[in-house]
Amino acid sequence: MRHLVSAAVVILAACLIVRPVAAYEIEEQRTFGDGPREVSVLSTTDLAAIDKVMQDFAATRPDLRIRYDQAASVEVFRAIHDEGAAYDLVMSSAMDLQMKLANDGFAASVLPRMGRLPSWARWRDQLYGVALEPVVTLASRRGLGDLPVPRTRRDLIAMMRENPQALGGRVATYDPQQSGVGYFLISQDSQESDGFWRLAEVMGRLNTRLFCCSVDMINELRAGRITIAYNVVASYAARFTPDDPDLVRLVLEDYTFAIVRSALVPVNAPDRQGATDLLSYLLSDAAQTRIAADAGVALVPGTGPDPSVHLRPIRLDAGLLVYDDQLRRAGLLAEWNAAMVQR
Amino acid sequence: MRPGQARPAGFSLRRRLVWQFVALSLLLVVALFFAVRFAAERASRASQDAVLGAAVISIGDGIRAVDEGLELDLPYATFSMLGAMGDERIFYSLMIGERLVTGYQALPQPQQVPGDLSPVFYSDDYKGSRLRLAAITRRVLLENRMQEITVVLGQTRYGQAAIARDTARGALWIGVVFLAFAVPLALWATQVVVRPVDRLAEAVTRRGPHDLRPVRHPAPRELLPLVGALNGFIARLRGALKLAETFIFEAAHRIRTPLSLVRTEAEMALAETTDEAVRVRLRRMVRAIGESSRSATQILDHAMVLYRSDQFSAAKMDLATLARSVLRAVDPLAELRDIQIKADGLHHACMIDGDERMIEVALRNMLDNALKYSNAEGAIHVALTRDGGMARLSVTDQGRGLPAGDTDLTAQFQRGDNVGDIVGSGLGLTIVAEVAMAHGGRFQLLPGKEKGACAILYLPLS
Numbered sequence: 026m027r028h029l030v031s032a033a034v035v036i037l038a039a040c041l042i043v044r045p046v047a048a049y050e051i052e053e054q055r056t057f058g059d060g061p062r063e064v065s066v067l068s069t070t071d072l073a074a075i076d077k078v079m080q081d082f083a084a085t086r087p088d089l090r091i092r093y094d095q096a097a098s099v100e101v102f103r104a105i106h107d108e109g110a111a112y113d114l115v116m117s118s119a120m121d122l123q124m125k126l127a128n129d130g131f132a133a134s135v136l137p138r139m140g141r142l143p144s145w146a147r148w149r150d151q152l153y154g155v156a157l158e159p160v161v162t163l164a165s166r167r168g169l170g171d172l173p174v175p176r177t178r179r180d181l182i183a184m185m186r187e188n189p190q191a192l193g194g195r196v197a198t199y200d201p202q203q204s205g206v207g208y209f210l211i212s213q214d215s216q217e218s219d220g221f222w223r224l225a226e227v228m229g230r231l232n233t234r235l236f237c238c239s240v241d242m243i244n245e246l247r248a249g250r251i252t253i254a255y256n257v258v259a260s261y262a263a264r265f266t267p268d269d270p271d272l273v274r275l276v277l278e279d280y281t282f283a284i285v286r287s288a289l290v291p292v293n294a295p296d297r298q299g300a301t302d303l304l305s306y307l308l309s310d311a312a313q314t315r316i317a318a319d320a321g322v323a324l325v326p327g328t329g330p331d332p333s334v335h336l337r338p339i340r341l342d343a344g345l346l347v348y349d350d351q352l353r354r355a356g357l358l359a360e361w362n363a364a365m366v367q368r
Numbered sequence: 369m370r371p372g373q374a375r376p377a378g379f380s381l382r383r384r385l386v387w388q389f390v391a392l393s394l395l396l397v398v399a400l401f402f403a404v405r406f407a408a409e410r411a412s413r414a415s416q417d418a419v420l421g422a423a424v425i426s427i428g429d430g431i432r433a434v435d436e437g438l439e440l441d442l443p444y445a446t447f448s449m450l451g452a453m454g455d456e457r458i459f460y461s462l463m464i465g466e467r468l469v470t471g472y473q474a475l476p477q478p479q480q481v482p483g484d485l486s487p488v489f490y491s492d493d494y495k496g497s498r499l500r501l502a503a504i505t506r507r508v509l510l511e512n513r514m515q516e517i518t519v520v521l522g523q524t525r526y527g528q529a530a531i532a533r534d535t536a537r538g539a540l541w542i543g544v545v546f547l548a549f550a551v552p553l554a555l556w557a558t559q560v561v562v563r564p565v566d567r568l569a570e571a572v573t574r575r576g577p578h579d580l581r582p583v584r585h586p587a588p589r590e591l592l593p594l595v596g597a598l599n600g601f602i603a604r605l606r607g608a609l610k611l612a613e614t615f616i617f618e619a620a621h622r623i624r625t626p627l628s629l630v631r632t633e634a635e636m637a638l639a640e641t642t643d644e645a646v647r648v649r650l651r652r653m654v655r656a657i658g659e660s661s662r663s664a665t666q667i668l669d670h671a672m673v674l675y676r677s678d679q680f681s682a683a684k685m686d687l688a689t690l691a692r693s694v695l696r697a698v699d700p701l702a703e704l705r706d707i708q709i710k711a712d713g714l715h716h717a718c719m720i721d722g723d724e725r726m727i728e729v730a731l732r733n734m735l736d737n738a739l740k741y742s743n744a745e746g747a748i749h750v751a752l753t754r755d756g757g758m759a760r761l762s763v764t765d766q767g768r769g770l771p772a773g774d775t776d777l778t779a780q781f782q783r784g785d786n787v788g789d790i791v792g793s794g795l796g797l798t799i800v801a802e803v804a805m806a807h808g809g810r811f812q813l814l815p816g817k818e819k820g821a822c823a824i825l826y827l828p829l830s
Contacts, residue, residue: 128457129472130495149455149526216444343451343458347442352462352470356439 049104050096057091058083064299065092067101068116069206070286071240074260078315082306089299097237098122098205105131105291113300116288118158118258119205121212123287124345127152132289133297137305140313141325145340146285154285154341155307156316157324157332159259160210162275163243168195168252169273177279178224181253185227193231195252197242200235201361206284207237210256212348212357213282213339225364228255233365246272258284260319276335283322283338381565382558389554390547397543405536412528416453417500421487423450424502424521427460428484431517433508438462438469438517454527457497463518464510475520478503482518497524564588568595580606613671620667627664631657662736666795669729673799677806682721684830687759688714688752690724694731695750698739706745709735713752718759721830722807730803733796734763734823741767741821758809758826766820770813800825 053072057079068075072095083091094112096104098119104110105126117123126132132151139153146154162181164174172188175181185192199207214221234251236242239261242254247269262274288307290300306312310328317329322336332338339345347353423446430441440462450458461471476492478501487502501522507514564587571585582599631654638650692714702709738748742765749764797813800823804811809827816822 128459130457130497340448342448343456344444344446344448346458347444347447350440350442350470352438352440353442359436 048108049100049110051094051100052097053095055093057093058087058089060086060088060090062088062296062299063090063092064113064296064303065094065111066114066116066303067094067096067104067110067112068114069096069098069101069118070116071095071261073264074319078307078312081312081315082303085306086302089302091303097203099203102126102205109293111293111295112291113294113296114288114290114303116155116286117205118284118286119209120284120287120339120341121209121345121348122205123152123289124148124341124343125349126291127289128343128346131291133292133294135290135297135301135304137301137308139305139308140310141327142308143324143326145338145342146287146324148341148343152287152289152341153304153308154287154324155304156260156286156320157283157322157338158286158320159276159322159336160256160282160284161259161262162277163246163254163257163262164273164275165246165249165252166271166273167249174273175275175277177277178218178220179279181255181277182220182224182227185231185253189231192252194234195250196228196231196233196255197236197245197251197253198228198233198255199239199242200237202358203235203237206258207235207256208354208358209284209348210282211361212353214256215357215360217280217282217337222360222364224255225361229365235365259321260316263319263321276333278335280337281333281335283332283336285324285339285341287341382562385558385561386551386554389557390551393547393550393554397540397547400543401536401540404539405532408535409528409532412531413500413525416523416525416528417489417502419450419453420500420502420521420523421489423447424487424504424519427521428504428506428517428519431462431506431508431519433510438508438510440470450521450523454530456523456525456527457495459494459499459522461518461520463520464515469517471520475522476501477518477520481505492522494522499523500525564591572598580609613674616667617671620664620671624661624664624668627657627661631661663795666733666799669733670795670799670802673726673729673802673806676723676726677802680723680806682723682807684719685722685724685727687718687720687722687727687761687827688716690728691731691750691752691761694728694735698732698735701739702748705739705742707739707742708747709750710747711750714750718752718754719830720759720807720827722827726803726806727827730800730825731761733799734761734825737796737823738763738765738767741765743767754829755826757829759829760824760826762822762824764816764820764822766816766818769819769821770815797823 055072055076060083072093075093079091079093083089098117099122101115101117102119102122102125105112105115106129115123115126127148134150136150137153139147142154146157162175170191172184172191173180175184185196199210201208201211211221211225214224234245236245239258242251242257243261245251246254259274262272288304290297290304294300307316308325310325313323313325313328317323317325321330322332323329426443426446427440430443432439432441447458450456459472459475461473461475462469463477472494474494476490476494476499478488478490480488482488482503482505484505484507487504489500489502491498491500493499499522501520503518503520506517506519508517509515568583568585568587568591572583580602582602583595585595587595634650634654634657638647638654641647641650691711695709695711695714699709735748735750742748746766748766749762751760751762751764753760753762797811801811804825804827807827809825811826812824814822814824
């Protein structure tokens with residue numbers, strides 16, 4: 026009998042060790058520090074953007090080793106929501122998906138030191154904003170040529186309407202079907218202004234190219250294959266703007282969204298304490314100053330420039346849940362597709 | 369004689385009152401906590417239900433049937449508002465029959481079919497949280513068929529619980545502060561309640577030894593039976609004392625008359641007989657009868673003084689005149705024993721407020737005493753002076769004086785240790801002291817300068 030039980034335990038253990046291969050897609054992976062304790066992070070944030078902050082944290086905590094997995098926001102959501110992947114900290118710019126994870130009970134209650142983090146940038150003790158990221162429009166000075174730099178969406182629409190030859194195939198934006206952030210941004214746009222659908226139609230007529238990520242758009246823009254990139258997360262562009270005089274960062278004056286990149290500790294996190302420490306560090310003034318320098322605006326007051334009057338930060342609250350509704354999503358994407366694919 | 373101590377009943381009225389007050393306050397605080405918590409929970413549940421109901425209706429209003437099927441405009445503001453109070457988790461579902469159209473899978477459905485105007489509310493568990501849910505139905509024309517869509521919206525009630533908790537905690541703090549005030553308040557209230565008892569006790573304690581008037585001190589209604597009982601007791605005591613005094617007075621009076629008759633008879637017999645032995649016996653007899661009659665007189669005097677102290681009424685009088693007349697009365701007795709009485713200060717009037725008969729009795733007793741203890745051919749010095757606001761009348765003799773260390777001979781029937789051979793009742797000085805006290809004066813008995821004693825009576829001047 027005892028042998029039988031032992032055998033069963035061995036078989037069970039074997040089953041646990043041989044885990045199924047992750048079905049979600051990891052784009053890049055890096056390890057910071059070489060301590061014995063591993064803290065795993067799943068994040069949408071580009072490695073190049075977070076590199077310094079993570080190295081700083083690893084330097085202060087020699088007992089930790091941070092495994093950083095970068096993935097698209099939809100993949101991040103799927104990994105946690107559907108596949109139960111075990112990560113210690115989940116960071117994403119797709120506010121609606123992060124909100125849904127927290128609302129659906131995937132986030133643990135943790136209490137990091139959060140300094141002066143504004144109350145609108147967190148939800149209960151589960152979801153904490155770690156960065157404010159303006160969503161800007163990028164333009165290439167070379168590509169624009171004689172055209173004036175648009176200041177509002179109305180200017181942008183007019184310019185695109187009047188210059189189909191110059192701009193045809195040279196406009197880019199997020200693909201809302203591939204990118205969680207992209208979908209979130211068009212739903213915000215459509216809610217903010219009825220004029221957005223006119224913009225979408227004009228963009229559709231110009232055979233706008235759709236991308237999964239901000240980085241790709243920036244690369245194409247720098248390569249001179251694109252003139253205007255609509256809805257780009259500013260922190261990605263920040264790394265190039267100072268050295269690249271060709272890159273124009275447009276903060277449209279009618280409104281410019283600022284999304285909150287947020288982090289949560291999943292309920293099944295193997296090292297909840299390690300994750301909380303990392304989160305405390307991310308919310309510290311030192312890390313926030315570095316993040317704000319990249320984003321061009323401070324989430325925690327005093328760590329960087331205050332938001333400009335055109336900037337419209339989006340709050341972390343339960344209202345975000347409506348964007349993930351299947352019916353609503355289907356309706357919105359149908360409308361988007363109709364605008365994009367004309368003729 | 370110490371007053372008898374009552375046996376304590378094992379508890380203090382004051383402490384018991386304080387404890388009861390504090391215990392009652394504590395009970396009130398606990399009751400307040402639960403009452404406020406209950407009321408806050410009900411109030412916040414009612415208001416949140418109203419918001420939840422409005423939210424589910426607004427979601428229902430966002431459903432539209434279009435050519436491609438169902439369209440839903442899920443209102444951002446509604447969700448934002450729902451979550452506002454305490455960051456609530458929100459779940460919703462749209463079902464057609466058993467089929468999920470959108471929202472959360474397996475969200476608890478209402479037991480009864482809700483109408484389309486007013487939502488039904490219920491509570492259930494979902495994804496590890498207790499939810500408050502509201503449901504409503506909407507009928508839409510889908511695929512040429514009227515279909516009923518059930519909209520369910522649920523939210524957690526962390527905020528409601530927190531509000532109820534915070535409100536109740538606030539009430540508890542108020543209660544604790546109240547309690548902190550209640551303890552000194554209870555002490556004070558008890559003090560106020562018990563004070564009339566203390567005052568009454570004080571008033572009764574303060575009374576003189578002969579004060580047997582009924583207690584007229586104002587007493588609270590609750591203490592009236594006690595005061596009534598006390599007064600009844602005092603009345604009985606006074607009756608008994610009066611009876612005893614009357615008896616003694618009567619007895620002394622009745623004895624004195626036959627005694628003087630016997631004395632006269634004995635003196636006549638002494639005059640008539642020549643037999644020396646019989647004369648010696650008769651002399652002893654006369655002397656004994658004299659002492660007895662003196663004692664009877666003193667008892668009568670004492671009774672009279674007590675009576676007049678009770679019914680004290682003073683009038684203006686001259687102490688010097690009175691002293692002179694008393695001196696004249698005792699003069700024959702002094703001459704009989706060759707005792708010289710020297711008087712000073714009796715020629716100036718000395719007005720006092722007093723009862724003439726009482727003072728006369730007092731002076732007579734003082735002189736009697738001085739004569740009694742003076743040797744034959746001795747001298748007695750009477751002096752009347754003024755001392756502060758008092759008239760000071762001293763009678764100094766040259767007799768045997770006072771026993772060492774014993775000057776309180778004013779108590780009833782108390783006599784010095786050195787007077788065994790002289791008959792006396794021990795009442796004389798008691799009478800003097802009582803007269804002094806009734807007049808608001810005092811009586812002192814001091815040893816003389818070389819020998820003898822000095823009796824001093826102080827009476828307030830008018």
